[in-house]
Amino acid sequence: MKKVLLFLCIIALLPLGSALAQDMPHAGAEIVATYMQSGTYDIGAENIEAAFEEATGIEIELVASPWAVLNQNHITDLTTGTGEFDVMSGEFWIASVWDKMLPLEDFVERDEYGGDFIPTIWQPGPSGHYDGKRIGIPYSADAYGIVYRTDIFEEAGLSADWETWDDYIATLDALAMHLEGTDISPSVFSWGASEQTPMIFLGMYDGYLVDADGNYALDEAPALDSLNKMAGLLDYNPEGAAGLSIDEANSVFLTGNAATMICWVSFMRAAAQNPDSSLIVDNWAVASFPGPGFPFISAWNLFISEYSEEPEAAWEWVKFYINSEQATQRFVELGVGSPYLSTYEDPELMEAYSHDFPGMVDNLSRAQSVPWVFEAFEIFFRNTSELVIGSISAEEALANTLAGWSEVTVPPALVQSAAAQGQQQDM
Amino acid sequence: MGVYRMTWHRRHDAPWLVAFVLPAFLIVVAVQFYPLAYSAVLSVQEWSLTESQTPKGFVGLDNFVEELGDETFRRSVRNSVWITGGAVFLEMILGVCLAYLTMGSSWRMRAVRTLLILPMVIAPVAAGTLWRILLNYRAGLLNHLLGLIGIQGPQWLASPDWALVSVILLDTWQWTPFVLLVAGAAIASIPGDLLEVAAIDGASRWKTFLYIELPLLMPLLLLTLVFRMLESLLSLDSIYSLTFGGPGFSTYTLTFYIYTQGLRNFNFGAAAASSWIFMAFASFAIALVFWFQRRDW
Numbered sequence: 001m002k003k004v005l006l007f008l009c010i011i012a013l014l015p016l017g018s019a020l021a022q023d024m025p026h027a028g029a030e031i032v033a034t035y036m037q038s039g040t041y042d043i044g045a046e047n048i049e050a051a052f053e054e055a056t057g058i059e060i061e062l063v064a065s066p067w068a069v070l071n072q073n074h075i076t077d078l079t080t081g082t083g084e085f086d087v088m089s090g091e092f093w094i095a096s097v098w099d100k101m102l103p104l105e106d107f108v109e110r111d112e113y114g115g116d117f118i119p120t121i122w123q124p125g126p127s128g129h130y131d132g133k134r135i136g137i138p139y140s141a142d143a144y145g146i147v148y149r150t151d152i153f154e155e156a157g158l159s160a161d162w163e164t165w166d167d168y169i170a171t172l173d174a175l176a177m178h179l180e181g182t183d184i185s186p187s188v189f190s191w192g193a194s195e196q197t198p199m200i201f202l203g204m205y206d207g208y209l210v211d212a213d214g215n216y217a218l219d220e221a222p223a224l225d226s227l228n229k230m231a232g233l234l235d236y237n238p239e240g241a242a243g244l245s246i247d248e249a250n251s252v253f254l255t256g257n258a259a260t261m262i263c264w265v266s267f268m269r270a271a272a273q274n275p276d277s278s279l280i281v282d283n284w285a286v287a288s289f290p291g292p293g294f295p296f297i298s299a300w301n302l303f304i305s306e307y308s309e310e311p312e313a314a315w316e317w318v319k320f321y322i323n324s325e326q327a328t329q330r331f332v333e334l335g336v337g338s339p340y341l342s343t344y345e346d347p348e349l350m351e352a353y354s355h356d357f358p359g360m361v362d363n364l365s366r367a368q369s370v371p372w373v374f375e376a377f378e379i380f381f382r383n384t385s386e387l388v389i390g391s392i393s394a395e396e397a398l399a400n401t402l403a404g405w406s407e408v409t410v411p412p413a414l415v416q417s418a419a420a421q422g423q424q425q426d427m
Numbered sequence: 428m429g430v431y432r433m434t435w436h437r438r439h440d441a442p443w444l445v446a447f448v449l450p451a452f453l454i455v456v457a458v459q460f461y462p463l464a465y466s467a468v469l470s471v472q473e474w475s476l477t478e479s480q481t482p483k484g485f486v487g488l489d490n491f492v493e494e495l496g497d498e499t500f501r502r503s504v505r506n507s508v509w510i511t512g513g514a515v516f517l518e519m520i521l522g523v524c525l526a527y528l529t530m531g532s533s534w535r536m537r538a539v540r541t542l543l544i545l546p547m548v549i550a551p552v553a554a555g556t557l558w559r560i561l562l563n564y565r566a567g568l569l570n571h572l573l574g575l576i577g578i579q580g581p582q583w584l585a586s587p588d589w590a591l592v593s594v595i596l597l598d599t600w601q602w603t604p605f606v607l608l609v610a611g612a613a614i615a616s617i618p619g620d621l622l623e624v625a626a627i628d629g630a631s632r633w634k635t636f637l638y639i640e641l642p643l644l645m646p647l648l649l650l651t652l653v654f655r656m657l658e659s660l661l662s663l664d665s666i667y668s669l670t671f672g673g674p675g676f677s678t679y680t681l682t683f684y685i686y687t688q689g690l691r692n693f694n695f696g697a698a699a700a701s702s703w704i705f706m707a708f709a710s711f712a713i714a715l716v717f718w719f720q721r722r723d724w
Contacts, residue, residue, distance in 0.1 A: 068690075068691060071691075072690055072691075075476060075477065075693060076476075079476050079477075079480050080480070081480075096477035096478070097477070191585070192584060192585055192673075192674070194671075194673045194674060194675065238565070239564075239565075240564035240565050240582050240585065241585075242582060242585035242586075242674070243563075243564050243582050243583070243584040243585030243586075243674075244565075245559075248563065248565070248566075251566075252565075373477065374691055374692065375691070375692040375694075378687065378691070378692075382672075382673070382675055382676055383675070385673055385674050385675040386674070386675030386676065388674070389585060389586065389587060389674045389675060389677075391587055391675055391677075392675075409475075409478060411477070
């Protein structure tokens with residue numbers, strides 16, 4: 001009997017011994033990592049889950065949730081100190097709990113990690129920072145952009161080299177004349193997805209988002225100008241555009257019914273080059289997002305909770321998931337924008353994505369995040385939506401926004417983020 | 428002797444009765460009254476979870492005053508009244524009409540009734556997505572059908588007024604079958620001899636309905652009205668997937684407002700106060716229906 005027990009103990013301890021033999025210092029650790037249920041980031045994680053466990057001996061549980069649920073889970077977990085999640089996927093929307101994230105400076109320095117990111121993506125803003133310390137590692141980078149039909153521009157003798165929104169609007173005027181009598185509209189945008197309208201505003205607006213005292217604010221004259229200009233863009237869109245969702249706007253462009261589209265490029269990239277879903281294969285390209293504002297960036301970060309009992313194992317997952325090889329693979333397989341320069345300098349990819357990379361890299365190099373918590377964002381996008389459908393004027397939209405913002409506190413992390421990105425009013 | 432035995436038994440059984448009832452009573456208290464009491468406490472506290480892990484302190488009725496003065500809140504109340512009022516009115520009328528039209532036990536009628544109740548078994552969030560596609564201005568089925576008869580369909584989800592109509596349409600489509608089911612069962616339970624007597628007395632079909640059937644149906648219809656009002660007021664998922672409260676604040680309902688305050692902005696104090704106002708609002712509406720029910724029909 002004793003021999004049987006001894007044999008069973010040896011069998012049970014074999015994996016641990018084998019892990020130690022293979023230099024797995026964190027073998028046996030168990031961690032939980034969260035992702036947005038998007039069919040991209042979460043799938044990318046699932047694809048390498050087994051390889052990670054095999055390579056490190058760390059057991060990882062992946063939890064994928066829809067965006068709103070994901071943020072709720074994080075905020076609840078961190079404010080209550082539950083510590084259910086070791087690694088958390090997030091952006092600045094959860095900045096109110098960034099003080100509960102583990103500073104990653106020591107890990108980064110120790111492992112000489114992070115030298116190959118696109119510089120702007122590695123900076124505070126796109127990369128989560130709190131109190132001057134890095135707390136987040138970016139694993140995706142998608143900047144708002146404008147895509148255009150190369151064939152139509154060629155026919156019309158136009159070029160997509162606009163620098164400002166006034167240049168872009170002048171191009172739309174020229175396109176409107178050229179396309180008169182056709183079913184093709186000069187532009188299309190997902191006006192019905194009202195949370196998207198601020199992205200155009202941010203591209204047009206040349207002013208601060210946080211005042212000198214650290215409160216949400218807008219420079220009124222340029223804000224009004226931008227709001228009016230933004231609402232005016234609807235005139236260049238097809239009939240009924242005010243109700244278009246992101247998918248519906250993409251569909252208008254992919255079926256050849258618009259000459260330009262303001263959009264998340266990653267949402268249409270794969271479909272646009274697929275003959276089954278697109279009539280414009282090889283006839284489109286990404287242009288620079290006009291200024292004087294900035295292209296809004298979606299840069300998802302991985303954070304490690306300060307309540308994690310396995311921070312080293314969590315860091316192992318961060319390194320395994322976020323590196324240039326994985327980012328390039330996710331770009332190719334899942335269309336996820338890479339935060340690494342090497343992806344955009346890969347000779348094969350440069351050739352395959354010659355219509356896409358120049359504009360994308362230019363937009364990423366100028367992209368910024370915003371210092372808005374969700375409440376501030378919602379106040380703004382609901383009012384800009386009211387403006388777009390004609391329920392209120394630009395003056396009312398601005399006044400309503402500022403009144404709503406006066407009740408919302410800017411988390412310290414986002415004041416710092418605004419200051420780092422030049423979005424805070426001068427003292 | 429008999430009375431004595433009964434009293435003795437009651438006295439003897441009392442501890443057992445208490446022992447059996449107490450767990451259920453405690454569960455009800457725990458799951459129903461504790462959250463209510465806790466939300467009442469929260470409603471007079473200043474607490475935003477994103478600013479503090481614990482309530483910042485007692486603020487009296489400030490949360491209530493702020494909410495009642497908030498334009499978005501007031502608009503949410505107006506939208507809720509329009510949506511619930513419009514949808515429930517249509518559901519009651521259509522449900523009763525359909526119940527009469529599909530009376531009978533032939534296989535055809537049973538098949539029709541089965542088909543008619545299908546919308547009710549679809550998850551509201553899926554129904555919202557389905558209607559979002561149907562109501563698409565450019566490629567939706569509804570505007571296509573309207574186009575076939577020469578009518579230019581509206582921008583259902585992009586216009587503030589039509590977006591409200593869209594939400595009412597969705598609610599009506601999904602929940603008319605509930606009224607149909609209840610009204611159908613109520614109609615079937617009306618004694619046939621009453622209707623025969625009316626027919627012998629020469630009452631027209633309309634008068635039979637108005638003076639005999641409707642009064643008999645009324646208690647159940649009013650109860651159905653209460654159920655539908657509550658369900659419609661509490662509806663969140665269909666609006667979430669159909670309009671997400673938009674465009675702008677056009678279809679922001681009370682429930683959507685409370686959800687946003689509580690679960691997206693984490694303003695627990697404000698969300699709790701809004702919930703209590705909502706409860707008062709809903710209770711008033713239901714009390715009105717019950718008052719109506721007490722009338723002699």
